[in-house]
Amino acid sequence: MMGGDGNESKSRKQTERFQFGPWLLCATKSHILKSEGQDRENFEAQLELPQFPEMIFADNILRIEHNSGFGLEFSALDALKLVDAHTDPLKVAVSQEWKEARSDCEHINDVIKPFDWSYTTDYKGTLLGKPGAQLQVIPTEERIDIEKLKVREKIMFYEDLLLFEDELADNGTSMLSVKIRVMPTSFFILMRFFLRVDNVLVRVNDTRIYHEASKDYILREYTSRDDSVKDIKAPSHLLREPNEIVNHLSVRTEICEKLQFPKDSVESSSDNVQDSTKT
Template sequence: MAHGFKSSNQNFIFGPWTVKAVKTHIMKSKDIERLADEMQMASLPEMLFGDNVLRIQHKDSFGIEFNAKDALQCVNNLQDSVKVACAQEWQESRSDCEHSKEVVKRYDWTFTTDYKGTLLGDELKLKVIPTSDRIDMEKLKTREQIVFFEEVLLFEDELHDHGVSMLNVKIHIPPAVYTDPNEICQYLPLNLLQCEKLEFPENMSESQITETPQTTGPEQT
């Protein structure tokens, strides 16, 4: 983290909903090693923010949150599916070396994850279902007041100088940092398209879900 970083714990309340954003320091090396053993992973990201969380929760306890530990649970720790360009050359140059023939535990060293969040709640819970709905891009272009913005970093790793792997989550992104999807899509190959949406628990009325928004602003603790 940058010099002078201070931990923060923010709560933003709107109607029956509370957004909680917790940002704190990187986990210590010994704690990362212990967690790697618990998760049976050969390695974890160099910069792991195990206590960081972004949570959106209804007053009836259901909601969704994003945290690093659950995200890493979705990493394939049995397969190293990505090979760098120099891997084959390195292997051939050491074909006669005894140590090069030793079996090394395989794992996805890029920490690629399909984590979509952790659902909260016991009796009441959001439901994930496939959908053909798409985000209304025109609505996103509307210049409205940003009442709350936060970005929470979950983990980052420089991948031994072969690039950077980073997982973070944002809410209410300011227009200044919008990326035009019509421009960037021509440079990015489509590997997977999977659309889902969250349905509120059954038997809940619209008034229970929304209620009258309060005017309480962000709180810093």
């Protein structure tokens, strides 16, 4: 990801670090990517999209890295790489309204080419590490124990990062965020893509990551839920509340995976975690 331009931008970047056994957990927060400048040009050059979300937090990154070198990272850039840059999956009337609302945009002629202007992404995180020394993705029947997560435990570390957001020219909202919480013997990550196209559709794509210190693998669950607004059996005010409306949406896709540690890695069995540090 691109860093800030100049000392002023760099001073706005803040990284919280937390050591969890053999894992270093890093959450970096910074300002919105500027609408012009070298950083913006560098960012856009890595994507095929003819338009971009209004608010992009290019330097907001969550990284979990094992001392053996493998791990996971969550970033706006990698999430936007998975947005369909060539077709408009929704194909609804609001698409034309969106184009008209942005008729004064510099690149509006390019927008005539269809693309997913809702910025829907099924991003589940980026694998870190050298080829052959990364987490191995294996389908599994094992599930994250949600009831166990509901048990009150001391929160050793917590961060909530916004990766991008767009109001769809006042036709709704599209937003991607990721949060992490660390308990004494485990950590849990939720990355959520939330989409609301007013009077048309509500969608929630969730990626859940869970790891217990005694295990040599991570569980990852991805679900995609959506429904037409007319089919949602819930009070209208809940359409703006991702945490509430998700329980009223139909599951369209579910993928459960075990992220197995590389064979030559050595997992620490320590249940203790050290203090967090700030830079």
